[in-house]
Amino acid sequence: MYLKPSYEIREKYLRKDMLPTIFCPGCGIGAVLQYTLRAIDDLGLNQDEIVWVSGIGCSSRVPGYVDFDGLHTTHGRALAFATGIKMANPDLKVIAFMGDGDAAAIGGNHLIHAIRRNLDVTVILINNFTYGMTGGQVAPTTPKGLKGTTAPYGSFENPFDIAELAVAAGANYVARWSVFNYLQGINSIKKALQKRGFTLVEFLSQCPISFGRRNRLKTGPELIKWYQKITVPISKAKNMSPEELEGKIVIGEFVDRDRPSLIEEYKAYKKRAKKMMGWEE
Amino acid sequence: MRYPFPVGAADFIQGDEAIARAAILAGCRFYAGYPITPASEIFEAMSLYMPLVDGVSIQMEDEIGSIAAVIGASWAGAKAMTATSGPGFSLMMENLGYAVMTETPLVLVNVQRSGPSTGQPTLAAQGDVMQAIWGTHGDHSLIVLTPATVQEAFDMTIRAFNLAEKYRTPVILLTDAEVGHMRERVYAPNPDELELVYRKLPVNEEEAKYPFGDVHGDLVPPMPIFGKGYRTYVTGLTHDERGRPKTVEAEVHEKLIKRIVAKIENNKKDIVDYETYELDDAEIVLISFGIVARSAMRAVKELRKEGIKAGLLKLNVVWPFDFELIEKIAENAERMYVAEMNLGQLYHLVKEGANGKAEVGLISRIGGEVHTPGEIVERIKNDLR
Numbered sequence: 148m149y150l151k152p153s154y155e156i157r158e159k160y161l162r163k164d165m166l167p168t169i170f171c172p173g174c175g176i177g178a179v180l181q182y183t184l185r186a187i188d189d190l191g192l193n194q195d196e197i198v199w200v201s202g203i204g205c206s207s208r209v210p211g212y213v214d215f216d217g218l219h220t221t222h223g224r225a226l227a228f229a230t231g232i233k234m235a236n237p238d239l240k241v242i243a244f245m246g247d248g249d250a251a252a253i254g255g256n257h258l259i260h261a262i263r264r265n266l267d268v269t270v271i272l273i274n275n276f277t278y279g280m281t282g283g284q285v286a287p288t289t290p291k292g293l294k295g296t297t298a299p300y301g302s303f304e305n306p307f308d309i310a311e312l313a314v315a316a317g318a319n320y321v322a323r324w325s326v327f328n329y330l331q332g333i334n335s336i337k338k339a340l341q342k343r344g345f346t347l348v349e350f351l352s353q354c355p356i357s358f359g360r361r362n363r364l365k366t367g368p369e370l371i372k373w374y375q376k377i378t379v380p381i382s383k384a385k386n387m388s389p390e391e392l393e394g395k396i397v398i399g400e401f402v403d404r405d406r407p408s409l410i411e412e413y414k415a416y417k418k419r420a421k422k423m424m425g426w427e428e
Numbered sequence: 429m430r431y432p433f434p435v436g437a438a439d440f441i442q443g444d445e446a447i448a449r450a451a452i453l454a455g456c457r458f459y460a461g462y463p464i465t466p467a468s469e470i471f472e473a474m475s476l477y478m479p480l481v482d483g484v485s486i487q488m489e490d491e492i493g494s495i496a497a498v499i500g501a502s503w504a505g506a507k508a509m510t511a512t513s514g515p516g517f518s519l520m521m522e523n524l525g526y527a528v529m530t531e532t533p534l535v536l537v538n539v540q541r542s543g544p545s546t547g548q549p550t551l552a553a554q555g556d557v558m559q560a561i562w563g564t565h566g567d568h569s570l571i572v573l574t575p576a577t578v579q580e581a582f583d584m585t586i587r588a589f590n591l592a593e594k595y596r597t598p599v600i601l602l603t604d605a606e607v608g609h610m611r612e613r614v615y616a617p618n619p620d621e622l623e624l625v626y627r628k629l630p631v632n633e634e635e636a637k638y639p640f641g642d643v644h645g646d647l648v649p650p651m652p653i654f655g656k657g658y659r660t661y662v663t664g665l666t667h668d669e670r671g672r673p674k675t676v677e678a679e680v681h682e683k684l685i686k687r688i689v690a691k692i693e694n695n696k697k698d699i700v701d702y703e704t705y706e707l708d709d710a711e712i713v714l715i716s717f718g719i720v721a722r723s724a725m726r727a728v729k730e731l732r733k734e735g736i737k738a739g740l741l742k743l744n745v746v747w748p749f750d751f752e753l754i755e756k757i758a759e760n761a762e763r764m765y766v767a768e769m770n771l772g773q774l775y776h777l778v779k780e781g782a783n784g785k786a787e788v789g790l791i792s793r794i795g796g797e798v799h800t801p802g803e804i805v806e807r808i809k810n811d812l813r
Binding site: 162164165194195196198200210211214215216217218219220221224227228229230231232233234235236238239256257260413416417419420421424426 | 430432457458460479480482484486488489490492493494496497498499500501502503504505506508522523526654655656657658659660661662663664665672673
């Protein structure tokens, strides 16, 4: 892969009049946005045929910064809106840029059903273990014992493993990386964008201001080092016991399969309907 | 174009079925819904017809997702609709506000049943009037149509799409379990007899730059739908004419919201629709809408037979509300009555409209049964005694 200078990516894909972003110093969203834009650029996808969809939260502000059609919707609902866009015009490629609270808490039901249907959409999921925009409340992803403003003594709930959830619900492609995994991240997004059906790439992304500060991880680099420490490649994890995996987060490609997508299924359904009604042979 | 139901002909069908057929004739090609009594028949009819006319009908995980998908489809260029009843209507309030804020054309049918909560799922009510008008949070305006017959349910569905597209706004078709489940004769016109409206699209790059600006001076911006190279950014945040978020500038918010409200309110003359019966010399004026208007009509006839000068104003649109019309009628009336299946909702609008020029009474009925004409007659005669 040839890596273009960042300014070329910026010039081509960002809305200059929308900058600067709302992101805090040390935030990881900008990096993941860059990976996504690089993947689009590398694949030579048509900028005018892609729609970015999002809900509410820091990462959901991304469609405002990129020069594409974009629908910045309500909290948690991005994938339901995406269902309408894709079904009404299957020629459009839909990217949903989501946060962990947005996707897995308030949007959890839309997430699992969009995956179950195998909706043709690529989800880029920023997982920073917290509600960054509203000031650091615990999320459905916050590791047990870590602090947020709504669990100041340390979270007492079990977190979701979003990647495993997506695999179980039936996604065609699921990968998880930390922001540190630059090339793997870009390659996974490229793969996801080329596949039919539901594809999801999750990134462990640093939020030093709302999350790190409360958990003795005050800066972006400290959080990235922490991710390096707690992540285990999936190939290695296979040979590890549950005890050894305690407190670790598995990264890598979780699934890569090719089940028929919602758009294809609906196309076949329309054919079946016309045949059953005697409208077509 | 082949249709999976009779066109240019009459048929004997339910209100729900009529709404589905009319939507397809109006050009609706996207439907998303969630099962709920007494609106499920709309969804079932859409599921039967949509694949045959190359449209989409999809069952979402809930009503929040249903209206979300409809808004997404509308931005992808489709005429789109969803239908529900009370509990689902409550869930839709969130994204109804998003549709108002982003000026997304769509039709939302509410086949009203008794509430609050699960209430009486199979029985009719008119308890969602205020929710239809004011249910979503924040200042706004939208359009609410109220059919009284199955034919009106059909005709008003087509009108709902036309108004939604013309004014780039969500339109609510507020009907009820009686109209929805009742079977009546309905004439479905040939498609070429219909006048259909499709949203204004930008005619050049310059226009496309202002998806939320009054570029034509008619308060309704052209809609740069997705996939045409416009690179439109749509957000529920307060935004300027280009669609850029401007969340702390008072003047941007005021300008946006006042335009969204004005495009409906300033076009009241075009949108408002009503019928009158024996109103010219009426001393007693009944005001009603939906299924109850049919009882009210009969009550007026009975009262006239007994020498009481009664008349009817039947509202086909309850928002925008023609306060001036009510005041004009109040000037010539002795007494006005609002008959509705709730504890008084339209009543408050009428009272405001009457502006003290006539006394306004409420003839209320709840519990799932429509007022009988006799009940209305008795109440009025009692008051006159």
